[in-house]
Amino acid sequence: MISESTVRKWYTPVEVSTLQRWLLVSFVVNIVLLAVDLLRGSQSNAMLGVLGAVVIGALLTSLPEEANPSRRNTALVLGGVLLLIGLIRLLSSPVTGFDLWMQGWLVGPGALTLLWVSSRPVSAWSTRRMSLEAIEFGLARNQRREHRFRSVGAHLVLLHFVALTLLPLVWILDIALSPGNALGGNLGGPYTGEHFSNMLGSDAFWTWMRNSLIVSIGTTLMGLAVAIPAGYAFSRYKFKGREVSMFAFLLVQMFPGIIILVPYFLVMKTFGLLNSHLGLILAYCVTALPLCVWMLKGFFDTVPRELEEAALLDGCTQFQVFTKVVLPLSLPAVAVTALFSFLAAWNEFLLALTFNTSNDMYTLPVGLASMISSTGQAWGDFAAASLLVSLPVALLFLFFQRFLIEGLSAGGVKG
Amino acid sequence: MVSVKFTSVSKRYEDGFEAVKGLDLEVKDGEFLVLLGPSGCGKSTTLRMLAGLEEVTEGEIRIDDVVVNHLPAGARGLGMVFQSYALYPHMSVRENLTFGLRMVKGKDRLSDTEMETRVKETAIMLELDDHLGKKAKELSGGQRQRVALGRALIRRPKVLLMDEPLSNLDAELRHQMRHEIRRLHDELGTTTIYVTHDQIEAMTLADRVAILDRGVLQQHAPPLEAYREPANDFVQSFLCRHLDDLVETANTLLRPKVDAKEEV
Incomplete structure (x- = not known):
């Protein structure tokens, strides 16, 4: 049987327990943010920041408890002080989005403390001994509210991650849409599409696009043509040197690209493949193949052998077993592999820069880089072009999303 | 007339393990043969060699008097049910x-x-x-x-092969499918080779059982004959004692009820 004292011990208004968690987070954040004040060299703000952190620390140790009015009053006073510090800092700092966010870490906790500690459920609980019925009621209320508070907290955290990923994109979009070629952009100012029409109207851009498409699609097709049979052989057949060659495949991956750059260049030069599409396609295949082969091998491993045996008994040749049974089952993995080689080729910069030095053989990344030279920095055009470059990839991802999920959770096939 | 004949068939794997040793076995037209034995006795290997999924190291396998050792699996005219x-x-x-x-x-x-x-x-x-x-x-x-x-x-198919086809089913379904498989065989009369480690399946399905242990054929006989006249100690313990145990367990389970009835 649960005694009354147990129930009493387990009841804390959800506001207080939530405050405890959130104050702890803001304590840590404020300490980290002190670094910003120090970097900016504003000593007074730094002092206030230290004070704010100390107040939060004090608040953490003096949160209200049952039937203890003096502790509640202390918490209220400390909350007020916190709010005050935050407001002073807010007034003495420049008005930018970042500063608003930064001071929010003091103003927010201060205001929330005042609001919640003075709310009726917390007041009642912290000033007098409650009746058992009131506690039971409070427990039920806790359960309802806790879920909501947690989801607010989780969303706050996640919003920070979203902002972190979106900010660079927003910045680029801003530069691309602002008139002129400044790196800063003009957030919220008058926008223009001139950079986009500049790029879409320029022959160079379409030449680069054509080169990139030829090279990326070529890499994908050639890579798959080699990786699919290789992955299947590694997965199904035992042959001499199997382990060694699988390791050798990975060996190339272990060197930084820059090391093989010079030998590559000499090879390409010898075969007359500089300034050609084929040269790049071959080079990209070599770099993309190991991962593709390993990925496909991993998927083929999950296709049950009995399926192939059943197909053999159904009169298939070894090749038909592969094309009619194994390959259709492995489409998700093949799609992921294709996407991977396409992306690798689409984004590659170093090899393309080294091998294809003539203007009309530039791929998109190299072409983009050539826009930012010592003679002129067309940041606006550059930003517009980089958005145009990412567009096909983003579309590809949208299209392949279903396969990606299936392919990455390989082994979902069950006889 | 479809018959299957193994003549001193052996299977040795690359690592030297001998799964089947000098097997001589004949399956008559329309017969239901069960290959019975503990796991690792070579019964599945025997079936897979007949199916063309494993190569034969030594000896001959004939279907209808044609040596099929080197015929691809699909050309042997077999049907197979996998576990x-x-x-x-x-x-x-x-x-x-x-x-x-x-x-x-x-x-x-x-x-x-x-x-x-x-x-x-x-x-x-x-x-x-x-x-x-x-x-x-x-x-x-x-x-x-x-x-x-x-x-x-x-x-x-000329011959129907089944490799422990019931082992993934629950007890109720297994019972039901067992009857169905026997009914189908009686209806169609297809020569059937059935691999299992389950003595009950072997006893209820087979026209004849071939009991194997460690790659060697121990006894090839109709199930009741194998039960009544086990050829050696292995058959005695693997088949007879196992079945006797089952019967005894059933009896002990049922005896109290019988006693209770008698008292009334």
């Missing part, structure tokens, strides 16, 4: 059934209407006619088992 069913997951039940028929090229290929008739026959025989459009994963275990059987039977 895991091995249905093609990306195909519907209908496509699973007809896959083997569609692989036939040249003059032996059935016309589309003939194929459809076969599908109907098989589906009705195995109570699958409502499920022909479904994918394998939408079927229950018992239905998958039927599709696997149907896929093997639809090609009118």
